[in-house]
Amino acid sequence: MTMGDFMPNQGTVTLESRALTKTYFSTDPPTQVLGGIDLTVREGEFVVIMGASGSGKSTLLYSISGMDRPTSGNVLLEGRELTSLDDAEMAGVRLTRMGFVFQQAHFLSNLDVRDNILLPALKAAPKEKDAAIARVDALMERFGIAHVKDHGITQVSGGQLQRASICRALAGEPSILFADEPTGALNSSMSEEVMNALTDVHSDGTTVVMVTHDPGCAVRGDRVIYLRDGLLVDSRELGTWSAEQATQREDDLLAWLRDLGF
Numbered sequence: 001m002t003m004g005d006f007m008p009n010q011g012t013v014t015l016e017s018r019a020l021t022k023t024y025f026s027t028d029p030p031t032q033v034l035g036g037i038d039l040t041v042r043e044g045e046f047v048v049i050m051g052a053s054g055s056g057k058s059t060l061l062y063s064i065s066g067m068d069r070p071t072s073g074n075v076l077l078e079g080r081e082l083t084s085l086d087d088a089e090m091a092g093v094r095l096t097r098m099g100f101v102f103q104q105a106h107f108l109s110n111l112d113v114r115d116n117i118l119l120p121a122l123k124a125a126p127k128e129k130d131a132a133i134a135r136v137d138a139l140m141e142r143f144g145i146a147h148v149k150d151h152g153i154t155q156v157s158g159g160q161l162q163r164a165s166i167c168r169a170l171a172g173e174p175s176i177l178f179a180d181e182p183t184g185a186l187n188s189s190m191s192e193e194v195m196n197a198l199t200d201v202h203s204d205g206t207t208v209v210m211v212t213h214d215p216g217c218a219v220r221g222d223r224v225i226y227l228r229d230g231l232l233v234d235s236r237e238l239g240t241w242s243a244e245q246a247t248q249r250e251d252d253l254l255a256w257l258r259d260l261g262f
């Protein structure tokens, strides 16, 4: 098998990595975690990153989203080279073009749910507070959490909290949403709520790149890529999600994953 570029079939390219490597020099000997990743994500695509624990999924996600600096290689978002931006420019791109959802929400305990969601949008555009509030209220309505907007963050369920994280990630109207194990801390019904929300986000045209261990979540994607020891070893097109074909999609995906030794 070649380690070449696993390109999507069609569409405008929105995110690209070329020969991306990451080595941690804090260890002795240094740990190479990404061995040269060529990845292309097209506009509006939902790409899922899978692979065993320690294979480099989070490192890849952080390196392509500017949360962390790669050791070498290039990352282009909408044609713009991210690796040459300074920290302030990078922070600006993250605030205005990208949204992030993690396994834990990382909300501030002294703010209610809505104010937590609003925070990054206000930081990105302090003068447009009214517009941000209107967007956030509409998002909370859409994702079924409007009724908990005044609640403290310990007064909502894990699924509601993750839907709030998705609202926060979308409040700045990003073109791309990055998610690292967004359902990793949830039970299966809450996980389904969150995946329904992410499927909605994707069907609105937002590009989504998500790391997951869970094949039941991965089937929501258009394409799954597989990492092994910091290398992209395979990629599988799933086509557009449909709930009717969920079981078939999961069976196909599981067979592919088994062949890869997952």
Ligand SMILES: Nc1ncnc2c1ncn2[C@@H]1O[C@H](COP(=O)(O)OP(=O)(O)OP(=O)(O)O)[C@@H](O)[C@H]1O
Pocket (backbone or CB within 6 Å): 024, 026, 027, 031, 033, 051, 052, 053, 054, 055, 056, 057, 058, 059, 060
């Ligand atoms: N700051 C760091 N310094 C040294 N090594 C690190 C650092 N961060 C991650 N690693 C190592 O890099 C490798 C990949 O880590 P990464 O978190 O990307 O894996 P992952 O695929 O996301 O795993 P998981 O499924 O457990 O989340 C691991 O071996 C990890 O120990």
Ligand SMILES: [Mg+2]
Pocket (backbone or CB within 6 Å): 057, 058, 059
């Ligand atoms: Mg990880």
